[in-house]
Amino acid sequence: MTSPASLAPQSVSAPGKVFLAGGYLVLDRKYTALVFGLDARIHCHIEPIRTQSGVYLNEIIVKSPQFREAVWEYGYRLTEGNGGVNVTQLRASHDSSLNRNPFIETALAYALTYISSCAPQYLIQPSSISILASSSYYSNPGKARSSNSQFLDFDVTLEEAHKTGLGSSAALVTSFTAALLTHYLPKDVFDLSQDESLKVLHNLSQASHCAAQGKVGSGFDIASAVYGSCLYRRFSPSLLEGHGEPGSLGFASKLRSLVDGGVEWDTEIQKAAIKMPAGLRLLMCDVDCGSQTPGMVKKVLAWRKERQEDADKIWKALQEGNEALAAELTRLATVEVANGDAGERYGKLREIFKSNRELIRQMSVQSKVPVEPPQQTALLDAVSNVPGVIGGVVPGAGGYDAIVVLIEDKAEVIAELKKLLSGWKVDEDGEDGVKIGKVGILGVREEMVGVRLEEPGLYKEWLTG
Numbered sequence: 383m384t385s386p387a388s389l390a391p392q393s394v395s396a397p398g399k400v401f402l403a404g405g406y407l408v409l410d411r412k413y414t415a416l417v418f419g420l421d422a423r424i425h426c427h428i429e430p431i432r433t434q435s436g437v438y439l440n441e442i443i444v445k446s447p448q449f450r451e452a453v454w455e456y457g458y459r460l461t462e463g464n465g466g467v468n469v470t471q472l473r474a475s476h477d478s479s480l481n482r483n484p485f486i487e488t489a490l491a492y493a494l495t496y497i498s499s500c501a502p503q504y505l506i507q508p509s510s511i512s513i514l515a516s517s518s519y520y521s522n523p524g525k526a527r528s529s530n531s532q533f534l535d536f537d538v539t540l541e542e543a544h545k546t547g548l549g550s551s552a553a554l555v556t557s558f559t560a561a562l563l564t565h566y567l568p569k570d571v572f573d574l575s576q577d578e579s580l581k582v583l584h585n586l587s588q589a590s591h592c593a594a595q596g597k598v599g600s601g602f603d604i605a606s607a608v609y610g611s612c613l614y615r616r617f618s619p620s621l622l623e624g625h626g627e628p629g630s631l632g633f634a635s636k637l638r639s640l641v642d643g644g645v646e647w648d649t650e651i652q653k654a655a656i657k658m659p660a661g662l663r664l665l666m667c668d669v670d671c672g673s674q675t676p677g678m679v680k681k682v683l684a685w686r687k688e689r690q691e692d693a694d695k696i697w698k699a700l701q702e703g704n705e706a707l708a709a710e711l712t713r714l715a716t717v718e719v720a721n722g723d724a725g726e727r728y729g730k731l732r733e734i735f736k737s738n739r740e741l742i743r744q745m746s747v748q749s750k751v752p753v754e755p756p757q758q759t760a761l762l763d764a765v766s767n768v769p770g771v772i773g774g775v776v777p778g779a780g781g782y783d784a785i786v787v788l789i790e791d792k793a794e795v796i797a798e799l800k801k802l803l804s805g806w807k808v809d810e811d812g813e814d815g816v817k818i819g820k821v822g823i824l825g826v827r828e829e830m831v832g833v834r835l836e837e838p839g840l841y842k843e844w845l846t847g
């Protein structure tokens with residue numbers, strides 16, 4: 383077997399996401415969602431492992447050096463019966479326990495299977511992959527290794543890390559998969575600057591992310607990790623049923639056909655349909671709250687099934703509101719907006735936010751799911767009254783733990799928000815007994831670009847040891 387001419391080190395990053403509109407609706411292909419990519423990124427750097435003896439073991443080492451005990455070593459082998467590449471996690475020592483990372487393990491098996499099915503003549507040589515995440519994915523305090531380092535040492539294990547909900551697993555799977563494909567495939571087969579390659583990356587990452595999660599979600603988080611901010615209509619869930627598991631008979635050719643267009647994907651991703659007007663930006667607030675609300679998606683869908691007519695009425699109106707929001711943002715971004723005061727210019731946007739929130743609250747009350755619970759209503763109302771704030775919503779599935787706000791991009795607006803939030807307190811526990819604690823501003827904003835190559839020099843201080 384031969385190898386491509388150069389297995390050069392490669393670095394790739396993919397963005398996190400925030401839903402401005404379309405949570406829940408997006409689970410149904412009838413509706414769309416407005417999802418913004420964020421400037422919080424997960425980076426993957428891949429380089430060949432060089433051994434002095436020239437003897438190679440079939441081994442890929444993955445490290446997440448910002449966290450403790452975050453090293454995963456895998457052996458890999460091509461299976462018989464067209465089953466693709468099987469990966470097996472190796473133990474550091476005989477008596478150590480396996481600390482598994484299902485997202486890395488699954489993305490690795492899927493990507494190596496795809497690579498070996500495209501280029502069976504290439505030997506997959508051992509490599510080492512380092513993962514580096516922007517600090518806003520986690521609310522743990524971190525330490526910089528040097529004054530110009532953009533990544534922090536968290537000094538906790540990944541299990542101890544507090545996620546802020548920006549979509550770490552989707553950004554990770556996308557940049558990890560992109561790094562492997564860029565490294566192992568020649569540029570004429572895979573090139574991140576080509577639309578065809580982005581489609582391959584999207585389809586493959588959706589497949590492995592769903593497999594690792596053990597469920598088929600709407601896939602909006604992988605779509606925005608690949609394409610950046612977009613108006614998103616999901617794929618039919620049936621697409622991802624029935625390709626089997628790595629190692630099973632025919633997995634390699636089924637995966638190849640699923641990824642390469644043998645199977646027609648009905649996803650719709652419209653990049654041009656969403657823009658951020660000059661002078662505006664998104665800002666996210668992280669709400670400290672002990673309460674997790676599992677099962678919200680199931681409960682909302684059960685309500686919709688039970689009270690279809692009421693639910694359809696609300697969802698139809700929400701879809702119109704979501705489209706109006708995308709259209710107004712795009713209009714403000716593209717049309718020469720006459721001078722005039724900001725109050726007038728952003729009046730329509732304000733109205734859209736208000737009426738979308740009203741509909742979300744109706745959904746909350748009817749389904750008895752805290753999508754915008756009263757504690758968040760109080761917070762969003764207060765934030766929306768700060769001069770320069772256009773409006774805000776609970777992103778995605780909603781709940782108690784975050785809000786996203788559209789504001790005029792001015793230091794004084796952020797300063798006023800900080801003032802409000804520093805003393806923020808909801809006096810009463812809600813009827814549900816949930817108390818929300820400190821509200822902090824996350825250092826993130828929207829970003830339009832999706833996955834991209836990075837300069838390997840960025841990670842110098844993280845690649846040793």
Ligand SMILES: Nc1ncnc2c1ncn2[C@@H]1O[C@H](COP(=O)(O)OP(=O)(O)O)[C@@H](O)[C@H]1O
Nearest residue numbers: 446483484485513515545547548549550551552
């Ligand atoms: N920096 C990282 N390094 C390695 N794995 C990570 C990292 N960040 C996230 N992950 C993986 O993603 C999982 C979190 O995914 P998930 O619970 O779906 O959260 P999210 O909503 O942020 O995607 C972690 O348990 C871990 O397996």
Ligand SMILES: C[C@@](O)(CCOP(=O)(O)OP(=O)(O)O)CC(=O)O
Nearest residue numbers: 405406549599600601777778779780
């Ligand atoms: C309800 C949803 O439509 C959106 C959930 O969005 P969030 O951003 O709240 O979710 P996670 O990142 O998965 O925690 C479910 C879906 O689309 O899969």
